[in-house]
Amino acid sequence: MMIDATTETRPQTTVSAADDRFHFDQMSDRWWITETAWFSFAKPEIGLGGWLYSMFRPNIGTVAGGCWIWDSTAHLPWEVPYSANYTALRIPDDQDLTDIQLPTGVRMKTIEPLTSYELGFEDEGRLSLDLRFDAVMPPRPLAKPGSSFQKLSHFDQFGRAHGKIVLHGEEIEIDCLSMRDRSWGPRPEHRPGKSAYVSGIASPSDAFLAVTKWNDDDYPVAYGFQIRDGVTADLVSGRRWVERCPDQHVVTKIRIEAKDELGRDLYAEGRRLSGIIINRHSFIDSNGLIEWTINGHKGHGEDQDMWPVHDWSAARRRLRG
Incomplete structure (x- = not known):
């Protein structure tokens, strides 16, 4: 039974093996109640990046996303x-x-809870994907308010994605450090905001995640963590700076300066290798595959530059004069 909207649960701040499963029975009866599962992968040396993304809306019975x-x-x-x-395919029954095998083409199977997953995608003649994600850290739950996740329960986790894809007949081996995340809770389509979700990893001992404050043009860090010399701590302050391409407005260079709860500095500089703009209903995600230097260590990751569509349009109109 769905929880009544007036008794919506607060965001969850711990993670257990049960969080590899759906949370449909814990959420309210609002139509925009949403659950997501995201895995990234890359082959940075050739500038190739990829996502598997699934967005479930149990109260209207739909799954969106794909690859x-x-x-x-x-x-x-x-x-x-x-x-x-895809925007509105049917959630499979009894999975x-x-x-789970989704009508979007995405396949996910838990091998070890919160640790290892088999991932697949099939689109005959275009793409076949067979990967495994093995975590290199415990899942890190959302610890602070004010980020783009708003009232969602959410966690992030770095890992190693490895296996192969066959893209338009070309076989490409994948073996990279990457990120996954999970969210569940209220996510209405008609209330987008500007924010950024920035990740970078040089090794399991040197990585960071920085999520900026909701609708703040200075991009202060609202939530995140760094792993430095193998020790993980939440970020307590910081900021994101970017340079943009004058023609396309996409981020070309990026800098993160922050401090964690142990008093350690985070300094990361990055440049864009490639990217994609994804239209996600009333906002867009201008996502860049980034080559990073993280506290002096070389690595890679992503910069998800999120804008309400009308704000992006206004910025582009200003650039065109």
């Missing part, structure tokens, strides 16, 4: 090497996230 693969040749979703972004 995106991009490289340095294009950033528009209808021009990148592969883009499948949980621990072992």
Whole structure:
């Protein structure tokens, strides 16, 4: 039974093996109640990045999302090497996230809870994907308010994605450090905000996540953590600076300066290798695959530059004069 909207639960701040499953019975009866599962992967040496993303709305019975693969040749979703972004397919009956085949083409299976997952995607003649994600850290739950996750329960986790994809007949081996996340709770389509979700990893001992404050043009860090010399601590302050391409407005260079709860500094500089702009209902995600230097260590990651569509349009109109 769904929880009544007036008794919506607060965001969850702990993670257990049960969080690999759906949370449909814990959420309210609002139509915009949403659950997501996201895995990223990349082959940075050739500028290739990819996502598997699934967004469930149990109260209206739909699943959205699919798979995106991009490289340095294009950033528009209808021009990148592969883009499948479904909006309203039916959630399968009698399947949980621990072992599910979705009509979007995405396949997910839990091998070890909160640790290892088999991932797949099939689109005959275009894309076949067979990967495994193995965590290199425990899942890190959302610890502070004010980020783009608002009232969602959420956690993030770095890991190693490895296996292969066959893209338009070309076999590509994947073996990279990457990120996954999970969210569940209220996510209405008609209330977008500007924010950024920035990740970077050089090794399991040197990585960071920085999520900026909701609708603040100075991009202060609202939530995040760093792993430095193998020790993980939440970020307590910081900021994101970017340079943008004058023609396309996408981020080309980026800098993160922050401090964690142990008093340690985080300094990361990055440059864009490739990217994709994904239209996600009333906002867009201009996502860049980034080559990072993180506290002196070379690595890679992503910068998800999120804008309400009307704000992006206004910025582009100003650039055009």
